[in-house]
Amino acid sequence: MCQLLGMNCNVPTDIVFSFTGFSTRGGRTGEHADGWGIAFFEGAGVRHFVDYESAVASPVAELIKRYPIKSKNVIAHIRKATQGRIALENCHPFVRELWGRYWVFAHNGDLKDFAPALDGAFRRVGTTDSEYAFCYLLQQLRRRFGDTSPELPELAVALRELCAEIAAHGTFNIMLSDGRALFAHCSTNLHYIVRQHPFATAQLSDEDMKVNFADVTTPNDRVAVIVTEPLTKNETWTAFGAGEMIVFVEGAPVAL
Amino acid sequence: MCQLLGMNCNVPTDIVFSFTGFSTRGGRTGEHADGWGIAFFEGAGVRHFVDYESAVASPVAELIKRYPIKSKNVIAHIRKATQGRIALENCHPFVRELWGRYWVFAHNGDLKDFAPALDGAFRRVGTTDSEYAFCYLLQQLRRRFGDTSPELPELAVALRELCAEIAAHGTFNIMLSDGRALFAHCSTNLHYIVRQHPFATAQLSDEDMKVNFADVTTPNDRVAVIVTEPLTKNETWTAFGAGEMIVFVEGAPVAL
Secondary structure, eight states: OOEEEEEEEEEEEEOHHHHHHHHHTBTTSSBOOSOEEEEEEETTEEEEEEESSOTTTOHHHHHHHHSOOEEEEEEEEEOOOSSSOSSGGGOSOEEEEETTEEEEEEEESOBSSOOOOOOSSSOOSSOOHHHHHHHHHHHHHHHHHTTSOOOHHHHHHHHHHHHHHHHTTBOOEEEEEOSSOEEEEOSSOOEEEEEESSOOEEEBSSSSOEEEGGGSOOTTOEEEEEESSOSBSSSOOEEOOTTOEEEEETTEEEOO | OOEEEEEEEEEEEEOHHHHHHHHHTBTTSSBOOSOEEEEEEETTEEEEEEESSOTTTOHHHHHHHHSOOEEEEEEEEEOOOSSSOSSGGGOSOEEEEETTEEEEEEEESOBSSOOOOOOSSSOOSSOOHHHHHHHHHHHHHHHHHTTSOOOHHHHHHHHHHHHHHHHTTBOOEEEEEOSSOEEEEOSSOOEEEEEESSOOEEEBSSSSOEEEGGGSOOTTOEEEEEESSOSBSSSOOEEOOTTOEEEEETTEEEOO
16 A cells, blocks of 8 residues: 655645655655655646655655745655556656646555546556556546536536546545645545644654744645645644545635 | 757666756856756656756756666756746646657747647647647647557658648757657757767766766667757767758667
């Protein structure tokens, strides 16, 4: 199994603190040493880093921890290979373009007997069930909405249905973003926290590192962090329900 | 105008030497300081780095110069903005998936009155004529060959026709790769060199740096480097003709 980390904010924020704790699980405090990846939206663009080395050993992960890339939507993944060999093309997150926007996707879990027809609009490059599911999701969105992106409420309805359909084949904890919203669907294990004014100090579970968010934020900042297992030991994280999909916009869950 | 750098090899090779000279033109010996990018194929996967900082100032470029990523196909670009503002989504190279493979594209030059209809299969995320041309190229390839990748000779014929069609709208120096071959089309300015046994020492034009390739290669290695302006001052580079497209496979031009 793999682990997922996502961040959705109302102002561009760096993910150095959360990624430092999270990436430690990629080979040191966790067994997820079969590659990792992270994607940051910056405006309409995406910075995409993937590596088949463990996140602990990777020089690219070292760069991410040192270089505070600011983003409103981030998705990261550390991999424990179950389907698909250890190779760059099998590292999450995956990126595709739909409706003139980039879409970023990462998945934790296994799917069984999942083999819907792909019409060729989106095809997987690697050999994972995860990339297959991503291609299917985008294909179905385009079939449903044609060449024009729907508004967020219609998109959320469609994604809820599609996630439920795919999750019937196994475990489908995912994060998906088009740079405007972050969609998180839970089959078995996902938690989130919203940090906002008044900010406090947080202490990582996986590293001896803490940060006082009051020192690095303004009172208007709002940041949602979504992760497989809580990253800090002195904050209260909310567990997703099984089958629940939450849409995060501007740093908070929205009812859609 | 921008500058392009490509590498195509018969064994995975690092591009540190060439990229060091090339990236110096991104803000120090050249005026191309409006962003840069590089993409490396590794198997079917792609490592894709883009930045809107100049290649001289970028911490990501610093990583590339220090961390020898080995690849058989690399495309890099430094940008002097002409169309499209300075933003991450306008940095080359661009990446899309077609026929279950990633395609990487970078362009130097301007296109005028280039506005063919896009059917939605590939749509640009940014605002450059370059990304527009890339989307059009891939769309036309899929229209022509359907859902299955043709063999290389048929692909080369199609790309030659498409490049000529687009180049009629202005300057279209490009590099394109699907990880198997590197296609380079020249309107105005492109040079290449093939390095193979017996290897010699090369001296960069833009930096006080030289390397004896005999020390870092085996006799079977073959590396083609393609670039806007020659990178070394003691080697003989071959200039492309106007309107010429050359296909590089396994480190050498092939007649297709």
